[in-house]
Amino acid sequence: MEFSNYLSITDILVTNERIPCKFLHDLPKMGFLDPSAADDDLKAGTNAEIPIWLAESLYTRRPPLVNVELPKTYKDSYREILNADACTVDLHKLGQHFYELGCYVAKHDIKGEVGSTLINTLRQRFRMLLSASVATDSISAMQPLSASERLQAAAAARTERNLASWLQRGDCPLTTANMVANHRKRKRAEMEMF
Amino acid sequence: MDPYEIEFIGENRIISIIPNFTYDKIYLICGEFGPFRAGLPMNVPLWLALMLKQKQKCRIVPPDWMDMDALENIKEEEKRSRFFTKMPNEHYMVEAKLILGAASEDVPNASEIKTVIKDIWDIRMSKLRTSMDALMKSGGGYGRLDHLTMMEINSVKPLLPAAMDSLLRIQMKSKKTTPANLNVSSFSQSGGSSQNI
C-alpha cells in the first residue's frame, strides 16, 4: 500500500472505486447519481453506488448527506471466508484494491471487524507474496493477488532476480538508461509500422 | 540497494595477498599499505587485491575462514540451530564470490569450498523466508535479526518492510474515526511532522 498523498495517481484511482451509500437528504438536480432513477432530483432515502471521493465529501458535511454502507465484499459472509483461509481467495477478482478500499470502509464499521479482517488477511497472505516472488510460473502465482500485492510481489521478484544475477556474474555492467532504452524501443516500433 | 553496492561496501574489507613485485608503501586515502615485498604476505583492501590479481601482480591468500573443516562445522551448526548463527565474516558471500571468482587457483579445494558456502547461503536464505513469515504472523511490528549479513538483509527488501508498513497503515487507517475530506486535503498525514534535533 502506497503512502497516499494529494498528487498520487494510485490514490486517485483507488478513491474512484464505488461504494454503496444511502442519501439522507434531497439533492436537487443530482438525480444522475442514481442511474436507476429517472428524476432530475435525488430523493432522500435513495440507495446508490458512488465513488469513494464523493462519498467521503458527502459524509463529512455537517450534517452528513449520506450513510456509507459496507460493500458486500466486507460483510460477514466474505469475512468468514477470508478469516478461515485468506490464501484461497482471488483478491484480484474480489476487488483489486481490497486493502485500500477496506481501509476507507473500515472507518464506517463501528464494530471494527473489517479492520481486523484486513489485518488477518494481510498476515495470512504474506506467504503468497513470498512464493510469488520466487515462482517459476510467476503469471499464475500473481493472478490471485490484489493490485498492491502484485506490486509488492513484483518488487520482491526484482530483488530476487538482481541477487541471482549478482551471484552469477563477475562484473557490474554499465547499461543504457531506462527511459532512453524504452523511448528508443518505442520509436523503432513506430517506424516499423510504416 | 543493489547487490553491487553492497559488494562495493564489502570490497573495503582487508585481506592478505602475496605480491610478486617489490614497491614502496602506498598512501591511499583509506589508509597506507605496504611496502610490497615480492613473496611476502601483506594486507590490502579487497578491491585492491582484486585489481592486482587481475593484473597478475599477486596471489590472494585465502582468508582463514575459507577452510573446509571450519565451513562444514558452520554448515552443521546452521542446520541445527533455529536461529541464524554468527558468520565468520559479515560480508562472507561477497568475499567468497569475489575471491573464488577471480582467484580460485589461489584457494585450495576451491570448488568444494564454493559448494559448501553456497549450501550455507541456501540454508540461511530458506531460514530467512520462514522467519519472515513467522514475523508477519506473530505481530509484524518489530523483529530482531542478529547475525544476518548485509547482503542477506538486502534480499528481503522491499518485501518485508513494505508488508510491515502496510500492516501499520491498515491499523492506523481503520482506527481513524474522523475521515478527512479526500479532495480537499490529504487524508493520511500520519507521517507528517519532521523531526527536529
Added chain:
Amino acid sequence: MFAEKVIELLKETERNPETIDQFNDEKIRQILEEMQLLFKMNMNDANATMDNKALWTTVQVRHSALERNKRCLLAYLYNRMNKIKTLRWEFGSVLPLDVRELLADEEYDWFTKYSSNLATYMRSLGQDTGYNGIDLTENLKPPKSLYIEVLCVLDYGKLELEDGDVIMLKKNSRHFLPTTECQTLIRQGILKQIT
C-alpha cells in the same frame, strides 16, 4: 458521473510508466471546459438558494467535483514532471527531437528551468576545493575497472579524451576506453559495454 474524463487521462498515464506520452492537450481542454460549466451551474444555483435552500447542498456537491477535477489534473501534470526530470538525468540537457515533441511548450520551459537549476547546483559543488563542479549524472554505479571495452551503436563522431587523444566513434566500431569517459555515452545508448 463527475470527473470521468480525467480518470481516463490518468489511467492512460498509468499504462506506460516507463515512457512519456504525448501531452494530451485536447483532453485537458475538455476537462477545463467541464469545470467551467460546473462552475457556471454553481453560480446560477448559488443565486437561487434564497428560494430553495436545498440547492445549497447541490452547490457543495458540485464544488467537490470541481476540486476532484483539479486534483486529478495536477496529479497528471506532476506525474509528467517526474518523468521529465528522469529525461534530464538520462538524456542530458539536450533532448532528442522525437522526445521533445512529446512535451507541451510549457513543459519544455519547465524542463529548461529544471535543467538550469540542476546545472547551477552541480557547478556549486566542490568550489572551495578547486573543482569546477561535479556532474552528478556520472558515477552512477560502483566502479569495477578503470577501462572497459565498448561497441559503438551508432555514428557519433569524434570524442576527445582527457589525455588529448581523439577517437572516431563509428557505428559497430569497438574501443577500449577509460570507464569514466564513456559511462555517459553508455547511459545515452550510444555505446554498449561488451561483457
Added chain:
Amino acid sequence: MDSNEDIYLSDNEEEITAEIVLKTLQSAWQNERLAPEILPHRSDMVECMLGQLQHMERNISKLPKTDLRASIHKMEISRIKFIICNYLKIRLNKIEKYCIPIIKDERQRTDSGTNYLTPSEYKYAQEYLLNMENHMKNVILNKVPGNMQSFDMNKMAEHPNLQTHVFLKAHETVNGVVLEDLVGEDEEIDLEEGSQHILQYKPIADLVKNGKVQLV
C-alpha cells in the same frame, strides 16, 4: 604521494585523518540511502574529501600513464567519487520529492543554526518549488474557475513516511527505545551493541542522526 597528512576541519580544531573522513562519509552515505527523510548534511566531509581527491589527482598527473600506482590511486578516486555522487544525488531526490516540508522545516532550523541543507541545496530547493508552482499555474491553475486557482502548499506537500520500517545495527547500547503500538500498549526494547533490528524509523531517527545506530 602522501595523502595521509593530517587535515583540519574549519569548524572544530580536532585533528582528523583522511581515513576517518572517508569512513564518516561512507556511513553518512549509507544512512542517507536508507533513511526515509533527509538527514543533516555532511558537507564538511564532502568538501574535505574533494580536497583530498583534488590533491591526489594533481599528483597522479605527474606519474606516467601506465604506472601501477597511478592506476591504484585512480581506482580509489573512482570509488570515492561514486560515494560522493550517489550521496548528493540521493539528497537531491529527497529534496525534490519533499521540497515543501523540507523548506518549511529548514526555515526554522536556519534560525537556530541547526540546518539540514547546505546553502546550495537550500537554494536549489527554493528554486525547484518556485518552478513547480509556476508550471502548475501556467498549465492548470490559471485556467480553472476563479475561486480555486491557488497553489495550496499544505495540500501539495508530500511527506516522507517516518513510520516506515528500517533495518539497523546498533553501534552502542541504547536502552528503552519506545515503539508505538497502535493497540495502545507501547513496547520498549533495548538495542544492545552490535545487535540488529527491523523497526519503525521514527523512534530511532535521532539515534541515526547522532551516530548511535547505523541503517543497513
